[in-house]
Amino acid sequence: MDDQRLSMPIGEAMFTQRAIRRFRPDPIPMEDIRLILEAASKAPNGGNQQIARFLVVTDRAQIREFGRLYHQAWWAKRRDEHGWKGPEDIPAENRNYRSAMLLADEMGDAPCVIFALAMPPGAPYSVLPAVQNLMLAARALGIGSVPTTLHPEVMDRFNAMFGIPEVVSFHFCIPLGYPRGSFGPTSRRPTSETTYLDRWDAPVPWT
Numbered sequence: 411m412d413d414q415r416l417s418m419p420i421g422e423a424m425f426t427q428r429a430i431r432r433f434r435p436d437p438i439p440m441e442d443i444r445l446i447l448e449a450a451s452k453a454p455n456g457g458n459q460q461i462a463r464f465l466v467v468t469d470r471a472q473i474r475e476f477g478r479l480y481h482q483a484w485w486a487k488r489r490d491e492h493g494w495k496g497p498e499d500i501p502a503e504n505r506n507y508r509s510a511m512l513l514a515d516e517m518g519d520a521p522c523v524i525f526a527l528a529m530p531p532g533a534p535y536s537v538l539p540a541v542q543n544l545m546l547a548a549r550a551l552g553i554g555s556v557p558t559t560l561h562p563e564v565m566d567r568f569n570a571m572f573g574i575p576e577v578v579s580f581h582f583c584i585p586l587g588y589p590r591g592s593f594g595p596t597s598r599r600p601t602s603e604t605t606y607l608d609r610w611d612a613p614v615p616w617t
């Protein structure tokens with residue numbers, strides 16, 4: 411496996427990674443998809459039981475059909491959370507939701523979608539580190555991604571669409587593609603607010 415191709419310094423990959431939701435249509439070479447999945451497979455997982463499974467979809471017609479399900483799922487989540495029914499309900503200043511809404515419109519155009527799934531018992535803890543490895547490896551290859559979820563309302567149709575057995579758990583839907591447009595840095599709370607030393611609420615020395 412040509413892991414030397416993931417030569418972006420790890421700090422650069424982590425510090426420049428962010429939710430990419432607008433993609434160019436260019437396909438991702440299958441050897442890059444493989445490298446990304448090889449990186450995912452190296453992640454820690456409970457008892458090394460390796461329950462994570464990945465379903466890679468590059469078929470245009472399937473992605474387009476899935477895009478319709480994703481759109482429905484996204485709006486079902488907004489309806490449950492906020493009672494929002496359409497774009498006019500989303501506050502204009504809420505850029506994160508506005509950008510996520512555009513992804514709901516454009517998911518069907520993504521060049522590749524990877525579903526992170528798991529065999530029983532399906533614990534998410536054994537899948538999440540692999541998903542982060544996957545997205546960092548993609549970042550190192552200049553490929554953008556974002557972890558997204560679905561909604562119970564679409565799960566039966568989702569499983570039927572891809573022939574996924576009922577015992578398999580769904581964790582993430584990750585569209586991948588070369589970023590369209592520019593993207594700036596992430597905005598996060600300072601670690602001095604989110605981190606304690608030795609005891610809950612005790613400050614770290616860099617406060």
Ligand SMILES: Cc1cc2nc3c(=O)[nH]c(=O)nc-3n(C[C@H](O)[C@H](O)[C@H](O)COP(=O)(O)O)c2cc1C
Pocket residue numbers: 427428429430431506509510511513556557558559560595596597
């Ligand atoms: C558990 C989880 C669920 C998420 N679900 C969605 C989603 O359904 N749709 C979406 O567009 N982004 C989703 N995201 C992406 C987050 O919105 C994104 O990571 C966050 O806003 C930070 O973005 P940034 O790294 O660009 O600052 C999800 C992220 C996580 C970790």
